[in-house]
Amino acid sequence: MTKTLVRWIAVALVALAALAGGIYFGKYSPGESPANPLQGLTLPDVDGRDQPLDQWRGKVLVVNFWATWCDPCREEIPEFVKAQARLGDKGLQFVGIAIADQPDKIRRFSTDVGLNYPTLMGGYGALELSKLLGNRLAALPFSVVIDRQGRVVHTQLGLLKPEKLETIIGKLL
Amino acid sequence: MLWLAASTAIAAEAPLLPAEQAFRYSARALDNRTLEAVFVIADGYYLYRDKFAFAVAPDGAVLGVPELPAGKIKADQFFGNVETYRGTVVVKLPLGGAASGQSVVLTADSQGCADVGVCYPPTRQKVTLALPAAGAGPTAKVEAIPPKKRWFQ
Numbered sequence: 001m002t003k004t005l006v007r008w009i010a011v012a013l014v015a016l017a018a019l020a021g022g023i024y025f026g027k028y029s030p031g032e033s034p035a036n037p038l039q040g041l042t043l044p045d046v047d048g049r050d051q052p053l054d055q056w057r058g059k060v061l062v063v064n065f066w067a068t069w070c071d072p073c074r075e076e077i078p079e080f081v082k083a084q085a086r087l088g089d090k091g092l093q094f095v096g097i098a099i100a101d102q103p104d105k106i107r108r109f110s111t112d113v114g115l116n117y118p119t120l121m122g123g124y125g126a127l128e129l130s131k132l133l134g135n136r137l138a139a140l141p142f143s144v145v146i147d148r149q150g151r152v153v154h155t156q157l158g159l160l161k162p163e164k165l166e167t168i169i170g171k172l173l
Numbered sequence: 174m175l176w177l178a179a180s181t182a183i184a185a186e187a188p189l190l191p192a193e194q195a196f197r198y199s200a201r202a203l204d205n206r207t208l209e210a211v212f213v214i215a216d217g218y219y220l221y222r223d224k225f226a227f228a229v230a231p232d233g234a235v236l237g238v239p240e241l242p243a244g245k246i247k248a249d250q251f252f253g254n255v256e257t258y259r260g261t262v263v264v265k266l267p268l269g270g271a272a273s274g275q276s277v278v279l280t281a282d283s284q285g286c287a288d289v290g291v292c293y294p295p296t297r298q299k300v301t302l303a304l305p306a307a308g309a310g311p312t313a314k315v316e317a318i319p320p321k322k323r324w325f326q
Contacts, residue, residue: 071249108251127294139293159290
């Protein structure tokens with residue numbers, strides 16, 4: 001119980017700090033599972049439309065924090081595109097959260113790689129939120145695998161290689 | 174519990190330095206018209222030349238165009254050729270509107286990555302410099318993170 005309370009306070013403090021600093025990271029109302037700080041998060045897509053992450057609840061979700069200015073991030077995305085095309089029907093859903101990026105650069109990159117899953121715009125506040133999932137250096141790329149029940153089952157700083165991704169999501173799909 | 178397990182896995186996987194240690198920033202005043210910013214980049218890390226930005230406070234003090242050394246060209250599929258730095262980067266910054274004895278704060282924004290395949294968001298670091306008296310020669314180097322603090326990290 002105490003651990004839960006501490007985590008809630010941590011979530012609240014990060015959210016407050018980000019807002020106090022004038023950093024926009026969308027609407028945030030944490031859900032019932034403190035094990036997943038991304039629950040309840042709403043971010044705008046590249047066209048400015050609000051997209052709640054909870055709309056993908058029930059799917060196996062891979063949330064990828066990335067940016068066009070991050071070379072290794074761009075390197076791994078074509079593999080995510082392949083996995084989304086192959087396993088989307090089985091309930092796999094990738095969602096990108098682009099950090100401190102520009103919609104026009106994201107659109108250009110999306111066209112280049114044939115991006116087939118949504119990208120949401122995250123400011124530094126979203127990056128702060130990733131710290132709650134273990135991304136202590138706030139570095140990129142950072143990926144989070146969430147099961148159909150909304151539980152975080154894997155987090156990865158650095159490249160999430162296809163074989164590893166396959167192993168993790170194979171058990172969940 | 175799952176959350177805790179996941180965090181532990183990351184710590185074991187990627188023993189990375191925090192950005193301010195991977196890219197150690199220090200500066201000194203060469204005279205009251207020239208500042209010098211130095212970045213010492215840890216092995217296995219690099220900084221992007223076009224991501225540097227400098228600012229000086231207080232109001233009244235102004236920076237000229239930073240003299241950035243040439244970097245190493247890296248072909249980037251998306252951005253074309255980009256220049257990167259490794260090792261030590263020394264940047265000279267012309268300073269105007271400040272007087273001898275005055276303190277100025279030199280803010281440096283930088284952005285870089287680690288060879289293991291991780292990039293850091295743009296990092297802002299600051300140092301406060303006291304400008305030397307006329308003819309007194311360069312000031313001592315001031316580090317953004319004092320060495321003493323590093324012992325505990």
